[in-house]
Amino acid sequence: MAKAARAAQAWRTYRDVSKPGSPGLGARLRALPRMVGAVMRGEYxxxxxxxxxxxxxxxxxxxxxxxIVPDFLVLIGVADDFGVFLWLMGSLLGEGGRYVDWEREKARPLHS
Structure with a gap:
């Protein structure tokens, strides 16, 4: 993924986490173990x-x-780790938020 795309994804994740009514950062992080379990069990x-x-x-x-790119190539080696970190955080926080929304929807009582 290109640097600009990773930065754009990080920005979208930040906007999503800070949007009113959206699950906050803490809720998303706490949901990750539950989400992993639900995915593995085929529930989510x-x-x-x-x-x-x-x-x-x-x-x-x-x-x-x-x-893949050794860290002794200081700028390039650290940049690839940071790129993977940005993708991972964006993915985890985005998926965590969708999972929290799914849990909330599942917990809502059905109307007659």
Missing amino acids: SGMGKGKLAMMGLGVLYIISPVD
């Missing part, structure tokens, strides 16, 4: 296991000492 169809696996790979890439 809003996100596929493939995207969940990509997010898991993103986490592994960030914490792994092995990089």
Whole structure:
């Protein structure tokens, strides 16, 4: 993903998190373990296991000492980690917000 696209995604995520009535940052972060479990059990169809696996790979890439672009190439090596971090945070917060909305909708009583 290009730098501009990652920055745009980060901005959209920030706007979404700060929008009135939208799940806040804390609610989205607390929802992540529940969302992962619901996806794995097949209860939440809003996100596929493939995207969940990509997010898991993103986490592994960030914490792994092995990089595609080595960090000793200071600006470039750190930029790829930061790009993955931006994508991961945007994806996790976006999906977390959609999951919280899904939980809220599921908890609403049905009207006769």
